[in-house]
Amino acid sequence: MTAPTNRVFSGVQPTGNLHLGNYLGAISRFAGLQDDYECIYCVVDMHAITVWQEPRELERHIREVTAAYLAAGIDPDSHIVFNQSQVAEHAELAWVLNCVARIGWLNRMTQFKEKAGKNRENASVGLYAYPALMAADILVYRATHVPVGEDQKQHLELTRDVATKFNLDFEESIRALGYEEGFFPLPEPLITGTATRVMSLRDGTKKMSKSDPSDLSRINLTDDADAIAKKIRKARTDPDPLPHEVKGLEARPEAANLVGVYAALAGGTSADVLAEHGGAQFADFKQALIEVAVDKLAPVTGEMNRLMADPGHIDRVLAGGADKARAIAAPIYDEVRRIVGFIRS
Structure with a gap:
């Protein structure tokens, strides 16, 4: 089995309140990669349950993320759209990688510290170990590229460390199967364009977040x-x-954020925006930003609403994507079993 040269994997958690940051930082970019890469886009529902999710709400949120993928222009016929929990190889490989990753590596993960906060001792083991599951998500497809935001770069670096250690730990077994350059490729990050990190509308120093108690801090994809x-x-x-x-814009985080959002929505750069709006007062600039945001987001919201009205269609998309994902993941994980020495039936 040869490694692909241009396979992308990425995913979005179905934890509700999809917002502009999710769209500009991830989902809208996914569609733009389809011409140049073989794309696998996952609704990472197993990651979502590292913190408590109401089961009925989780079902709705899985479909909502899927609807956002499709509304953004991802083609589930030419590429793969599925939810993680339907492909068991993610969890099985994650356990193998848990045994490869080192506790010291996980202790350095800043996102766990941020999410666990002062309740670190009461956080779930899943929340602590989920970078290993993220590594499995990527490596079970032997993906070569991962579109990531700045806050996910550390986890991708961990994935590369885990892949490197697996390749070294099992070098003899890997070579015996005919792999001369290691079994897992070291995936590269794809970080492109403007506004890869969209900040809160209420505080330009904080990332736009689903969990912010103020709904005014974010533009939801369901907003009219x-x-x-x-x-x-x-x-x-x-x-x-x-x-x-x-x-x-230096030392002006709120101004920089709004300019970056405008640039991303308009398909330009911050320099382009300032060439047109430099010297403007915010009242005028905000009106221009409203017009661009409504123009770009209204079609996405409308298509999401149409898709959400037909949950059976969304479920069929996910089931078909899971079948295609398993067809890739199963033989790769079967090779992992041979490499580590598991007896296969």
């Missing part, structure tokens, strides 16, 4: 035009007009 306009008008800014050059 009126809600989008209200949130942008109420977005925190500073009293100065927009600068004419990008360096003028």
